[in-house]
Amino acid sequence: MKNNLFLLLLLISQLSFSQAKDKLMTGKINTLQVAPDGVEVINMTTKKTTKSNALGKFSLYAKTGDVIVFSSPNFEYAKKTITSSEFSAGTFAVSMIPKVTELEEVVVQKDEKLVHSELFDNAKEYTVAERRLQTGARATRLNQGLEISNDAIINAISGKSKRLRKELAIEKKESYMEQIEDTYADDYYTKSLGIEKDYVAGFKYFIVEDAAFIKTLETRNKIAMDATLLELAQEYKQLLANEK
Numbered sequence: 001m002k003n004n005l006f007l008l009l010l011l012i013s014q015l016s017f018s019q020a021k022d023k024l025m026t027g028k029i030n031t032l033q034v035a036p037d038g039v040e041v042i043n044m045t046t047k048k049t050t051k052s053n054a055l056g057k058f059s060l061y062a063k064t065g066d067v068i069v070f071s072s073p074n075f076e077y078a079k080k081t082i083t084s085s086e087f088s089a090g091t092f093a094v095s096m097i098p099k100v101t102e103l104e105e106v107v108v109q110k111d112e113k114l115v116h117s118e119l120f121d122n123a124k125e126y127t128v129a130e131r132r133l134q135t136g137a138r139a140t141r142l143n144q145g146l147e148i149s150n151d152a153i154i155n156a157i158s159g160k161s162k163r164l165r166k167e168l169a170i171e172k173k174e175s176y177m178e179q180i181e182d183t184y185a186d187d188y189y190t191k192s193l194g195i196e197k198d199y200v201a202g203f204k205y206f207i208v209e210d211a212a213f214i215k216t217l218e219t220r221n222k223i224a225m226d227a228t229l230l231e232l233a234q235e236y237k238q239l240l241a242n243e244k
Contacts, residue, residue, distance in 0.1 A: 022046065022061040025082070026091045029056035029070065034098040039072040040212040042227045049231045063087055069224055070096060073211040077219060176208050179217055183225070193233035199240060207232050 029036040029052050036056035042049045045066040052058040062068065064087040070078040075096040086092040181204075189200045207213050210232055216224040 022063045022066075023087075023090065024059055025062050025087070027052075027058050027060060027068075028091075028093040029058075030093055030095045031056065031075065031098060034074055036072070036075070036096060039070055039075065039096070040228065042069040042071065042224065042231075043067075044069055044223060044227060047227050047230055049227065068092075068094075069227070070094060071212050071215050071224060071228070072096070073215055074099060077215070077221070173208055176214060176217060177204065180204055180208065183217075183222075184229075189233075193229060195233060195237065199236075203233070203236050206236050 027041065029039055035054050036052050037054040039052040039056070039058075040049060041052060041058050041060055043060055043062055043066055045063075046061065048061060050058050050060050060068070062082050064082055064084045066082045068080045068082065070080070075098055078094055078096050080092065080094045082092060186197075186200055189195045189203060190197055193203075195203050207229065210228070213225065213228045213232060216228055
């Protein structure tokens with residue numbers, strides 16, 4: 001009887017140990033139409049990351065209860081918790097929704113008083129670059145009250161729109177840089193990420209170009225931001241090592 005009890009306790013302890021230990025699992029991202037290539041997959045428990053291929057497949061060490069985060073500029077943010085059955089099977093799947101791309105709109109002429117009212121009711125404060133881009137797309141009335149942007153057509157041909165959009169992109173990056181400065185002190189990069197003081201400024205420009213990090217910055221997801229920075233810091237230090 002004592003031997004049977006000992007064997008039962010040993011079996012339970014081994015089962016508990018095997019369940020608590022990470023193992024390499026395979027995953028699949030299911031989407032509609034848009035290829036799930038390069039989606040950032042982050043295990044928020046271990047802070048380990050990987051990326052999906054064009055078929056949405058990836059491999060990642062995980063265990064039951066681990067929270068897996070999925071981030072991509074082409075898809076809405078997604079999160080998945082590993083279940084015991086998925087851990088036993090060694091595989092799991094998650095669905096991601098493609099982001100909606102706004103199309104340029106054709107404006108139909110409305111009553112002048114109504115338009116005037118809507119302008120003031122829904123007024124938006126534009127930045128300098130946004131105002132320039134808006135000015136270059138003012139509409140001209142055609143037959144039957146239909147409006148189309150004559151300047152926008154000219155700008156597209158001349159390349160002016162491309163330049164204005166570039167200015168807007170630069171302005172956004174400057175805004176992101178300010179957010180990064182407000183969120184992380186310089187000693188965070190040296191003490192937590194192990195980046196030498198002389199290379200901290202360069203690292204900030206490095207991360208502001210990373211789409212996955214900008215996504216976490218825009219959503220104010222501090223945990224995802226920290227996990228992404230850990231991954232980018234390793235990549236950045238490797239680049240520095242290769243240059244030496």
